[in-house]
Amino acid sequence: MDIQRWIDALLTRLVDTWRVFVLELRRIFRDSGVMLIFFVAGLAYPVIYNLIYIRNVVENVEVAVVDMSSSPASREFVYRFDAAPEVTVTHTCATLEEAQALLKAQRVHGIIYIPSDYESVLMSGMETAHISLYCDMSSFLYMKNVLTAASMLMLDYMNHIQIDRYEAMNIGGETGWALVQSVPFRAVSLFNPTGGYCAFLVPPILVLIVHQTLFFGINMPQGTAREENKEVFILPGRRRRASVFRLLIGRGAAYFVIYMAIASFALILVPILFGLPHLAMVGDLLRFMVPLLLSTIYFSIFFASFQKERETGMVTMLFTSLIFFFASGISWPWESMNPFWKYLGYLLPSTWGMHGYVHLQTMGATLETTAREYHVLWVLTLVYFSMCALLYAYKAWRMDTAARREQAHRRMQSKQFIEQHISKSRL
Numbered sequence: 001m002d003i004q005r006w007i008d009a010l011l012t013r014l015v016d017t018w019r020v021f022v023l024e025l026r027r028i029f030r031d032s033g034v035m036l037i038f039f040v041a042g043l044a045y046p047v048i049y050n051l052i053y054i055r056n057v058v059e060n061v062e063v064a065v066v067d068m069s070s071s072p073a074s075r076e077f078v079y080r081f082d083a084a085p086e087v088t089v090t091h092t093c094a095t096l097e098e099a100q101a102l103l104k105a106q107r108v109h110g111i112i113y114i115p116s117d118y119e120s121v122l123m124s125g126m127e128t129a130h131i132s133l134y135c136d137m138s139s140f141l142y143m144k145n146v147l148t149a150a151s152m153l154m155l156d157y158m159n160h161i162q163i164d165r166y167e168a169m170n171i172g173g174e175t176g177w178a179l180v181q182s183v184p185f186r187a188v189s190l191f192n193p194t195g196g197y198c199a200f201l202v203p204p205i206l207v208l209i210v211h212q213t214l215f216f217g218i219n220m221p222q223g224t225a226r227e228e229n230k231e232v233f234i235l236p237g238r239r240r241r242a243s244v245f246r247l248l249i250g251r252g253a254a255y256f257v258i259y260m261a262i263a264s265f266a267l268i269l270v271p272i273l274f275g276l277p278h279l280a281m282v283g284d285l286l287r288f289m290v291p292l293l294l295s296t297i298y299f300s301i302f303f304a305s306f307q308k309e310r311e312t313g314m315v316t317m318l319f320t321s322l323i324f325f326f327a328s329g330i331s332w333p334w335e336s337m338n339p340f341w342k343y344l345g346y347l348l349p350s351t352w353g354m355h356g357y358v359h360l361q362t363m364g365a366t367l368e369t370t371a372r373e374y375h376v377l378w379v380l381t382l383v384y385f386s387m388c389a390l391l392y393a394y395k396a397w398r399m400d401t402a403a404r405r406e407q408a409h410r411r412m413q414s415k416q417f418i419e420q421h422i423s424k425s426r427l
Contacts, residue, residue, distance in 0.1 A: 013246055020250025027221050028254065033310075034217050038258060042213040046206050046266040050274040056196035061145040063110040064091040064099040071119035077131070077157065081112065084149035100134075109136035110146035122161070141197055191277065191362050199277055203362055204330045204354035206270065207292070208321065210263045211350040214293070215300040216317040218255060222304035244392045248301070248385060255297045263289050271361060279364035287367055288356055291377035295349035298384035305391050328354045352376045 028034050065081075067074050082089040091108055093099040099111045111134035122129040133150050135143040192199050268285055271278040303316075326332060327345035334342050345351040356373030359365040367374060 013243070016243065017246045017250045017253075020247055021253050024251045024254035025258075028217075028258065031221050033220050037213050037217040037220065038262065042209070042217075042259075042262045043265060045209045045213070046270045049202055049205055049209070050198065050270060050276070053198035053202060054274065056198040056275075057194050058141045058145055059085055060088040061086060061110060061142055062090045062108045063087045063112060063146060064093050064102050064108040065089050066093050066096050066099050066111065066113045068116040069114050069118040073119040073122055074114045077114065077153070078112070080157070081149060081153055084153060086145035086149040103134065103136060106136075106138075109139075109142040110134065112150070144197065191364075198274075199362070201331075202274075202276060203271065203358055204328065205325070206266050207353045207357045208325055208328075208350055210259070210266055210292075211296050211324070211353065212317050212321050213262075214255065214259055214296050215303075216314060218297065218300035219304040219307050219312065219316065220310055222301075222307055244389045244396065247392065248298070248388055251301065252294065252297045252385075256293055259293050259297075260289065263293060267357065267361075277362040279362065280360035281366070284360055284367040285357075288360060288370070288374060288377075291374065291381050292349060292353040292356075295377050295380040295384060296353075298381060298388050299349050302384050302388045302391065305388070305395070324348055324350050327351060330354055330358070347380075349377060349380050352380070 028038070063081075065078050067078060078089060078092075081087065087110065089112075091099070091102055093102070096111070096113055099108070099113075102108045103111060111132075113132035113134070115130060115132075118129050118131070121127045131150075131154075133146065135146050137143055189195050264286070267289065268278075268282060270276070327337075327341050327348065328351040329337065329342070329345060334345070337345075352373045356370045356377070359370045359373065360367070
């Protein structure tokens with residue numbers, strides 16, 4: 001008898017969870033805005049970002065040179081700078097103003113300014129010679145190329161200057177090079193041998209796209225329900241409230257089923273289509289996406305509970321996207337960040353998702369070696385699920401309390417009406 005009662009209770013819970021799951025799917029597919037975010041933005045944004053940076057590496061960026069020195073040393077610098085694969089010198093200007101006009105007209109994307117005292121200061125050996133560099137910041141790739149070419153040339157140039165000075169002191173050959181570079185080194189770009197901007201930037205952005213579109217898609221119907229004063233605690237076809245756990249599991253499952261397919265496209269298929277690093281095993285990626293999506297879903301449900309208008313989610317998504325990206329420590333190392341932003345990043349599922357995804361896809365790690373990010377995402381799932389449960393329980397208690405007060409008030413009014421009617425009848 002007890003076993004039968006337990007089985008009946010379990011079936012009731014499963015049926016209630018299924019009904020919440022179906023109800024949430026109906027809300028999603030009947031909302032054109034949510035459909036637009038999930039199936040248009042969620043699928044199009046990963047492709048658009050890859051198309052923007054599809055070249056990955058930019059070569060022969062146009063640069064103007066203002067050589068006020070007009071000396072053999074300055075001409076040699078310009079010749080060697082023009083030989084760098086990242087840039088090409090297309091204009092030689094007489095004044096800086098002329099070069100700035102070319103930069104404003106987008107005919108060049110960088111300016112090299114060599115002062116008139118360049119050779120004299122260089123030959124004196126007593127002071128440091130200066131060369132000014134101006135970059136077009138309309139695209140980070142322009143600045144990166146011009147700065148890289150100038151920096152590498154300056155380092156090589158300084159080595160040769162030191163060799164010339166050692167030779168003047170009758171110290172040359174291998175002895176001179178050993179003094180200039182006592183420990184030979186060769187720069188190797190780990191996990192990004194081409195130095196491509198797309199290979200560095202786009203993989204973590206794909207995770208952020210999944211996080212933010214899911215965040216906005218969950219916030220939108222919640223805001224609509226708040227605007228229309230609809231009750232989200234009632235099971236369809238029932239006149240009683242759903243259990244908080246059944247409600248959260250059913251709603252979370254609806255978003256998880258939809259976004260597992262969208263995330264698989266963005267995080268697995270898109271890197272293969274556009275030639276991004278894709279070193280991870282598909283099984284490891286799928287296992288990693290489970291806590292990533294669940295933590296994002298309950299993170300979004302929790303914050304959606306405070307939303308009163310449908311449009312608030314869009315403003316929040318636009319405002320927080322850049323903050324979430326920088327707080328992740330992908331573009332700026334955590335060690336150099338303000339503690340506030342560092343700890344804020346710890347609380348975001350996107351932070352651990354971006355780090356774990358880069359480890360798996362770009363660095364070729366396994367899920368076992370990415371256990372820290374994987375386990376933290378499960379912890380965040382539990383934390384945000386618990387916070388949602390407490391918040392929903394509190395809201396349900398408030399609504400039940402208000403309903404009981406309303407019933408008590410109506411009974412009191414009814415009792416007073418009956419008493420007044422009886423007293424009038426006696427009179």
